[in-house]
Amino acid sequence: MEKDLSHIVKEEVRQYSYLNLGPTHPATHGIFQNVLKMDGEVIIEAESTIGYIHRAFEKLAERRPFYQITPITDRMNYCSSPINNIGWHMTVEKLVGVEIPKRVQYLRVIVMELARITDHLICNAVIGVDTGALTGFVYLFQQREHVYEIYEEICGARLTTNLGRIGGFERDFTPKAWAKIEKFLKEFPAVLKEFEALLVRNRIFMDRTIGVGGITAERALNYGFTGPNLRAAGVDYDVRVMNPYSSYEDFNFTIPVGTQGDTYDRFMVRQNEMWQSLSIIRQAIDKIPAGPFHADVPEFYLPPKEEVYNNMESLIYHFKIVMGETDVPKGEVYHSVEGGNGELGFYLISDGGRTPFRLHFRRPCFIYYQAYTEMVKGSMLSDAILTMSSMNVIAGELDA
Amino acid sequence: MESSNTDAIVSIINQEFENEILQIEEPYKILTISFKQERIIEIIQFLYNHPELQFQFLTTLCGIHYPDQNQIAVMYQLHNLKTNQRIRLKVFLPEDKPEVQTLTGLFSAANWMERETYDFFGVIFIGHPNLKRILNVDDMIFFPLRKEFPLEDQTREDKNDALFGR
Numbered sequence: 325m326e327k328d329l330s331h332i333v334k335e336e337v338r339q340y341s342y343l344n345l346g347p348t349h350p351a352t353h354g355i356f357q358n359v360l361k362m363d364g365e366v367i368i369e370a371e372s373t374i375g376y377i378h379r380a381f382e383k384l385a386e387r388r389p390f391y392q393i394t395p396i397t398d399r400m401n402y403c404s405s406p407i408n409n410i411g412w413h414m415t416v417e418k419l420v421g422v423e424i425p426k427r428v429q430y431l432r433v434i435v436m437e438l439a440r441i442t443d444h445l446i447c448n449a450v451i452g453v454d455t456g457a458l459t460g461f462v463y464l465f466q467q468r469e470h471v472y473e474i475y476e477e478i479c480g481a482r483l484t485t486n487l488g489r490i491g492g493f494e495r496d497f498t499p500k501a502w503a504k505i506e507k508f509l510k511e512f513p514a515v516l517k518e519f520e521a522l523l524v525r526n527r528i529f530m531d532r533t534i535g536v537g538g539i540t541a542e543r544a545l546n547y548g549f550t551g552p553n554l555r556a557a558g559v560d561y562d563v564r565v566m567n568p569y570s571s572y573e574d575f576n577f578t579i580p581v582g583t584q585g586d587t588y589d590r591f592m593v594r595q596n597e598m599w600q601s602l603s604i605i606r607q608a609i610d611k612i613p614a615g616p617f618h619a620d621v622p623e624f625y626l627p628p629k630e631e632v633y634n635n636m637e638s639l640i641y642h643f644k645i646v647m648g649e650t651d652v653p654k655g656e657v658y659h660s661v662e663g664g665n666g667e668l669g670f671y672l673i674s675d676g677g678r679t680p681f682r683l684h685f686r687r688p689c690f691i692y693y694q695a696y697t698e699m700v701k702g703s704m705l706s707d708a709i710l711t712m713s714s715m716n717v718i719a720g721e722l723d724a
Numbered sequence: 725m726e727s728s729n730t731d732a733i734v735s736i737i738n739q740e741f742e743n744e745i746l747q748i749e750e751p752y753k754i755l756t757i758s759f760k761q762e763r764i765i766e767i768i769q770f771l772y773n774h775p776e777l778q779f780q781f782l783t784t785l786c787g788i789h790y791p792d793q794n795q796i797a798v799m800y801q802l803h804n805l806k807t808n809q810r811i812r813l814k815v816f817l818p819e820d821k822p823e824v825q826t827l828t829g830l831f832s833a834a835n836w837m838e839r840e841t842y843d844f845f846g847v848i849f850i851g852h853p854n855l856k857r858i859l860n861v862d863d864m865i866f867f868p869l870r871k872e873f874p875l876e877d878q879t880r881e882d883k884n885d886a887l888f889g890r
Contacts, residue, residue, distance in 0.1 A: 375859035382844070383868055387875045418752060545805075548782055548833030559805070566808050657752040658801065658812070660783075669784055671801070684799075686784040694836045723859060
């Protein structure tokens with residue numbers, strides 16, 4: 325499908341203006357700079373500059389023992405940090421070859437799907453805000469708060485969670501955590517339904533989003549799109565289904581796909597994924613087996629405190645873990661999980677030392693955001709804002 | 725699950741590019757082939773177009789610095805989304821003159837990935853449309869992910885590896 329660019333008038337008769345959208349602009353929800361060449365309201369050309377919050381995570385990781393890298397991953401896609409944490413843990417487990425108990429896998433699925441809901445929820449609420457509907461945002465953010473309370477109950481933190489350990493969880497879910505999850509599962513569907521009633525068939529919302537910032541499946545694949553943005557273009561690639569990890573093969577769920585790859589489709593794909601996530605959490609809770617909440621890996625998993633004080637072996641393990649003295653096998657491993665924005669990959673080369681020799685994060689945002697300039701070409705300025713928020717570009721993940 | 729008909733893939737590549745292959749391994753179930761650098765883009769093009777292979781999705785691309793061999797490797801990871809087969813390709817470039825052809829002609833996604841690799845390792849991608857720094861500041865004079873670039877204050881002794889018998 326060729327993009328209709330006939331309304332861009334030839335250069336010699338027009339006078340253009342340049343507009344700096346960003347780096348700090350309230351409508352871009354993050355630090356992104358785009359220099360736009362404008363013909364009135366129409367964008368003729370755009371150039372993105374990124375890197376404003378670059379923190380050199382890949383270099384930092386080369387000096388840190390494996391367990392200290394988890395907090396770094398928090399700060400990539402901070403809207404769904406548990407997925408990043410668990411993805412990293414699973415990468416190390418894959419390298420070491422740890423057998424993970426079924427219960428841990430199911431607990432992880434529950435947390436990761438909660439994180440996916442919060443991620444999509446923020447994105448969709450913000451699409452609403454950018455079209456002028458602030459109401460839905462307020463209702464959904466109240467629900468996000470409930471999920472953050474669940475995180476708090478599980479790991480003690482809210483946004484940058486540092487959740488779980490290599491091998492499992494630091495503690496089992498408390499009865500209070502389970503109660504909060506149940507409460508969320510009971511209350512959230514009604515809110516989500518109300519939110520859909522507010523926007524999905526809303527004439528203004530549809531006019532603002534349908535046909536805005538579209539991309540074809542071919543271009544999306546060529547640009548390395550993954551996640552909801554790729555699925556909105558009609559490609560049903562989902563890491564959870566293609567390469568199941570953490571027992572995703574045990575659950576029944578569908579992958580929502582769009583057809584046009586435009587803002588409305590991205591919105592709808594995320595919306596339907598939230599329903600699927602709710603169903604996965606329900607299935608996981610119903611099927612969860614009893615058992616330990618962490619794997620038996622004393623070299624990586626901190627022993628309980630009473631053991632450390634009373635048992636020589638545990639004390640040694642404790643010391644070795646805290647000092648980052650644990651040896652890991654040599655190897656080269658790639659593990660990917662379906663993050664909030666798509667395939668989040670960890671490419672880890674270990675030379676057997678205490679730290680990674682090289683750690684590369686495949687950040688979905690970084691890869692698909694480069695298509696933005698192509699997607700906004702020929703569109704109105706207000707549509708460009710909407711395109712960016714519907715792509716869910718997270719500055720932390722973009723810049724790493 | 726990730727399929728493992730790697731033998732068939734290796735034999736197809738072997739037929740066409742036998743002289744280019746340096747090493748074939750399969751760490752953690754991903755077929756990894758190291759090539760000589762001259763024809764790497766041609767090889768990726770072949771993998772893209774071959775009716776049986778069809779590696780048409782560029783998952784990621786990154787650099788790796790090996791200071792002991794004075795080499796910088798560029799790693800390409802491709803994915804066939806139809807058969808769910810992954811493949812990893814590597815080329816090794818000399819540290820003092822790391823140059824390789826660009827992949828942007830085949831994958832638009834390679835644009836920023838190559839800029840990132842240039843930014844951090846100084847790898848020159850010949851033919852890249854806009855090869856400049858992407859995450860670091862423009863007037864930086866070094867390539868920070870090379871191993872000789874120190875991360876922390878090197879005078880700190882509490883983090884000296886030698887003190888821990890390494």
